[in-house]
Amino acid sequence: MSHPSSAPVAVPVTPLAVRVVSAEEHLDFLRSRSSASFLQTPAWGAVKSEWRHESLGWFAPAADGGTGEQMVGAALVLYRQLPKVKRYLAYLPEGPVIDWGDQDLARWLTPLTAHLKRSGAFGVRMGPPVVTRRWSAASVKEGIADAAVRRLDDLVPLERSQEGARVVSQLHELGWVPQAVEGGFAAGQPQYNFHLPLVADGRPRTEEEVLKGMNQLWRRNIKKADKAGVEVVRGTAADLEAFHALYAHTAERDHFTPRPLSYFRTMVEALSAEEPDRIVLHLARHEGDLVAATISIRVGTHVWYSYGASSTEKRDVRGSNAIQWAMIRDALAAGAEVYDMRGITDTLDSEDPHVGLIQFKVGTGGEAVEYAGEWDLPINKAIYKAFDLYMKRRG
Amino acid sequence: MSLDLTVDGDRWREHLRAVADRTPGLVPVVKGNGYGFGLGRLARRAQWLADHRSDAPGSEKTADTLAVGTYEELPEVASRFDGSLLVLTPWRPFGAALEVDPAIASRVVHTVSRPEDLAALLERQPDARYVLELVTSMLRHGMTGRQLRELGGLTSRGTLEGVALHLPLAQGSHLAQVQRLATDMVSAGLPSRTLWVSHLTSDELDRLRSSYGDFEIRPRIGTDLWLGARDALRVTSTVLDVHPVERGDVFGYRSRTAPKAGHLLVVSGGTAHGIGLEAPTGDQSLKARAATLARGGLDAVGFVRSPFSIDGKQRLFAEPPHMQASMLFLPAGARVPEVGDRIDVRVRYTATWFDRVEVV
Numbered sequence: 001m002s003h004p005s006s007a008p009v010a011v012p013v014t015p016l017a018v019r020v021v022s023a024e025e026h027l028d029f030l031r032s033r034s035s036a037s038f039l040q041t042p043a044w045g046a047v048k049s050e051w052r053h054e055s056l057g058w059f060a061p062a063a064d065g066g067t068g069e070q071m072v073g074a075a076l077v078l079y080r081q082l083p084k085v086k087r088y089l090a091y092l093p094e095g096p097v098i099d100w101g102d103q104d105l106a107r108w109l110t111p112l113t114a115h116l117k118r119s120g121a122f123g124v125r126m127g128p129p130v131v132t133r134r135w136s137a138a139s140v141k142e143g144i145a146d147a148a149v150r151r152l153d154d155l156v157p158l159e160r161s162q163e164g165a166r167v168v169s170q171l172h173e174l175g176w177v178p179q180a181v182e183g184g185f186a187a188g189q190p191q192y193n194f195h196l197p198l199v200a201d202g203r204p205r206t207e208e209e210v211l212k213g214m215n216q217l218w219r220r221n222i223k224k225a226d227k228a229g230v231e232v233v234r235g236t237a238a239d240l241e242a243f244h245a246l247y248a249h250t251a252e253r254d255h256f257t258p259r260p261l262s263y264f265r266t267m268v269e270a271l272s273a274e275e276p277d278r279i280v281l282h283l284a285r286h287e288g289d290l291v292a293a294t295i296s297i298r299v300g301t302h303v304w305y306s307y308g309a310s311s312t313e314k315r316d317v318r319g320s321n322a323i324q325w326a327m328i329r330d331a332l333a334a335g336a337e338v339y340d341m342r343g344i345t346d347t348l349d350s351e352d353p354h355v356g357l358i359q360f361k362v363g364t365g366g367e368a369v370e371y372a373g374e375w376d377l378p379i380n381k382a383i384y385k386a387f388d389l390y391m392k393r394r395g
Numbered sequence: 396m397s398l399d400l401t402v403d404g405d406r407w408r409e410h411l412r413a414v415a416d417r418t419p420g421l422v423p424v425v426k427g428n429g430y431g432f433g434l435g436r437l438a439r440r441a442q443w444l445a446d447h448r449s450d451a452p453g454s455e456k457t458a459d460t461l462a463v464g465t466y467e468e469l470p471e472v473a474s475r476f477d478g479s480l481l482v483l484t485p486w487r488p489f490g491a492a493l494e495v496d497p498a499i500a501s502r503v504v505h506t507v508s509r510p511e512d513l514a515a516l517l518e519r520q521p522d523a524r525y526v527l528e529l530v531t532s533m534l535r536h537g538m539t540g541r542q543l544r545e546l547g548g549l550t551s552r553g554t555l556e557g558v559a560l561h562l563p564l565a566q567g568s569h570l571a572q573v574q575r576l577a578t579d580m581v582s583a584g585l586p587s588r589t590l591w592v593s594h595l596t597s598d599e600l601d602r603l604r605s606s607y608g609d610f611e612i613r614p615r616i617g618t619d620l621w622l623g624a625r626d627a628l629r630v631t632s633t634v635l636d637v638h639p640v641e642r643g644d645v646f647g648y649r650s651r652t653a654p655k656a657g658h659l660l661v662v663s664g665g666t667a668h669g670i671g672l673e674a675p676t677g678d679q680s681l682k683a684r685a686a687t688l689a690r691g692g693l694d695a696v697g698f699v700r701s702p703f704s705i706d707g708k709q710r711l712f713a714e715p716p717h718m719q720a721s722m723l724f725l726p727a728g729a730r731v732p733e734v735g736d737r738i739d740v741r742v743r744y745t746a747t748w749f750d751r752v753e754v755v
Binding site for chain 2: 165
């Protein structure tokens with residue numbers, strides 16, 4: 001056209017290469033970033049020992065124009081074998097760790113899928129760690145109170161992320177298929193999470209500010225626990241057994257299937273080997289009785305509340321609130337920017353049994369966050385289809 | 396002696412108000428033959444809708460904009476409706492789009508469907524108002540998500556009034572597609588959150604409004620608005636002549652012979668009005684296609700069914716319709732209407748030109 005100034009400018013695209021890297025290279029790259037999901041650390045590959053795993057790196061020509069190259073992205077890939085066949089679903093939980101703000105995601109994803117195809121993958125599943133929408137605690141609370149609002153989707157979000165939308169649009173264009181949140185692969189990561197931001201306007205929040213943001217019930221319960229003499233301490237590997245006993249008790253009470261003690265031993269060993277305080281066990285005691293126990297994980301500026309357990313006795317001393325508050329203070333002290341309370345369902349229906357969990361998390365005054373969710377790219381369409389059918393039948 | 400559309404005014408206006416009330420942000424569409432009513436009449440009626448807006452939330456903008464099909468249609472409506480005028484045919488750097496009357500230029504909202512057209516439009520008219528059309532599964536006009544993202548700073552020039560979607564007629568739910576396109580819109584970081592949509596059911600519109608409470612939704616509606624109350628509309632033809640015939644009598648342009656005794660009726664309404672012409676119905680069934688074939692192949696054997704009916708019974712064409720009139724065959728034994736009597740006609744409103752439209 002006769003208007004060159006407004007024609008889209010073709011940005012020179014640097015070709016990226018993907019290849020297997022060592023766990024050390026992988027970890028070094030993650031340390032150079034502000035944060036990454038703990039499910040993308042090399043240590044997590046060791047935790048998921050039932051799957052073959054590998055660390056991948058993305059490489060671009062060195063910025064100085066020399067002959068060298070630099071690592072610009074990383075991924076932990078879990079290869080999950082299809083029953084009876086030597087073909088794999090390549091799974092990148094909450095990853096890969098790449099520049100998701102890139103306008104041209106194909107230059108990252110095309111060499112990735114080429115590598116995975118060579119490694120015997122019939123399909124790829126990944127969960128771009130990209131936020132698409134956020135809702136404030138106040139609006140979630142109003143939503144629960146409003147009978148006309150049934151899901152987060154019915155609420156006007158605080159923010160609709162342009163970067164998140166750009167990722168979703170590009171994935172559609174590149175042939176990736178969004179996976180439904182409910183059901184599906186057992187290890188599917190939650191699309192909706194609850195975050196307590198630990199920074200505001202670019203500076204860290206103080207403990208007082210965080211407390212002030214909580215609702216009255218939370219503040220009262222934290223105070224109550226303190227008055228009752230609940231003590232929260234950091235545990236060691238030796239306390240894992242006590243944690244697990246309480247966790248198994250919680251599982252029975254709340255009707256979920258507990259993981260075995262060995263799983264937690266492996267997790268603590270593998271993650272601790274990577275960074276000294278990557279994984280922390282917290283124990284809340286009242287007059288010597290264990291009333292709550294949790295596991296938190298930190299990668300850079302992101303802290304996750306990962307597992308929790310609480311006693312049925314002595315609920316009135318509010319061990320759960322006390323132990324959360326201790327974890328939040330630890331996160332603040334470590335310079336974290338987000339305290340991540342992990343998954344919530346998107347229901348805001350006050351009749352739904354899941355709403356209690358959301359209400360507990362909303363009390364911290366944080367925000368509900370929607371991620372781009374998990375996406376599949378079928379490589380071998382026939383096998384992928386068979387796998388999809390198998391997963392659906394399995395329910 | 397004419398083909399007439401008679402409108403039960405109270406009933407029709409009641410329906411128009413009801414649609415407007417339950418569709419906040421409504422954009423009435425008038426295009427082509429004005430759905431049988433004529434562009435001018437519908438433009439005045441749209442003005443009436445704007446003047447009688449309800450005070451329900453979101454209704455402030457109901458009927459503040461009128462949509463026409465082409466630039467050529469603008470002069471017909473511009474003096475009868477005083478709001479904004481959206482042109483649905485995408486702007487191109489040639490033709491009637493470049494000949495808009497300067498007096499109404501600031502009221503016109505252009506539809507832009509190609510990146511290069513946006514640059515060209517803004518060069519010609521730096522203060523142009525426009526919507527960006529996104530390509531849907533129809534693959535008619537429109538940009539892809541990537542093209543939208545690559546418009547960059549261009550969209551901050553002129554006045555971007557939103558993004559327009561032209562959806563196919565309902566085949567299952569449109570919502571998944573609308574969500575994808577809305578995501579494309581967010582991904583481009585546009586300085587507007589207005590979505591112009593068509594062909595969504597009121598349930599789909601409700602769900603869209605609830606999921607996109609931070610967007611403004613502008614539903615474009617033509618058929619369901621103007622023709623939604625069929626019982627308010629009556630189409631009639633006038634009996635112009637009646638001739639008794641015996642079996643074997645010769646008649647008509649092509650000197651056909653009557654197959655049996657009866658009457659020939661000459662009635663108003665012919666090809667000039669759209670009578671006897673087949674517009675595709677969209678009905679894909681074998682039966683419908685066979686019916687279309689039968690009506691098209693009128694001359695082959697015997698008589699075919701006409702859209703005219705007498706005493707509730709559809710009558711046969713005696714020969715293909717002419718410009719202004721049609722000839723029907725009425726077998727012996729049927730009641731014979733008088734010259735001057737009105738008989739009913741079933742028409743496709745979007746393909747029929749009436750001699751008179753009477754609102755009573």
